[in-house]
Amino acid sequence: MPRDKSNSMIYEKLTSSQILYMINMYLNLKMLKIILMTIMGLCITLIGFYIAFFYVTGIDQGRSPWLLLLTPIFVAIGVYLLLQAGKLDDSVVAKAKIDKSEKKVSVSILERNNKLSDEWSKTVDARDRLKLLEMSAKAKETSD
Numbered sequence: 001m002p003r004d005k006s007n008s009m010i011y012e013k014l015t016s017s018q019i020l021y022m023i024n025m026y027l028n029l030k031m032l033k034i035i036l037m038t039i040m041g042l043c044i045t046l047i048g049f050y051i052a053f054f055y056v057t058g059i060d061q062g063r064s065p066w067l068l069l070l071t072p073i074f075v076a077i078g079v080y081l082l083l084q085a086g087k088l089d090d091s092v093v094a095k096a097k098i099d100k101s102e103k104k105v106s107v108s109i110l111e112r113n114n115k116l117s118d119e120w121s122k123t124v125d126a127r128d129r130l131k132l133l134e135m136s137a138k139a140k141e142t143s144d
Helices: 005-011 016-057 066-088 100-143
Strands: none
16 A cells, blocks of 8 residues: 655654754744743733723822723733743753762761761861860979
């Protein structure tokens, strides 16, 4: 059964550079979406606060209280967009996963730090004992 030429792209193997290009394009689109959602969220939130300011400055001119009711709606939509943009950020900022080799490295670093701390405390104790001996020797010299 002959293959249709329109579906021949499906059957071709993708090279690693093509795969990396597709991943890069996906991440770029995701980053663009994050940036656009952030800008829209900030703008809509600022519009909400501006509507409240516009109402408060025009109270003496008889502005409609409907303007004040629009404020929380715009602010809520803007904050929602900002929160959604923050949730999309998980693909751009890689979450730290500690694998077993990193755990071994961190454990060895902790062990080395503990050994250094123990050696330092021994050194401090020896220094203190030597100072006490020196002070007692000086006290015996002055008493004799």
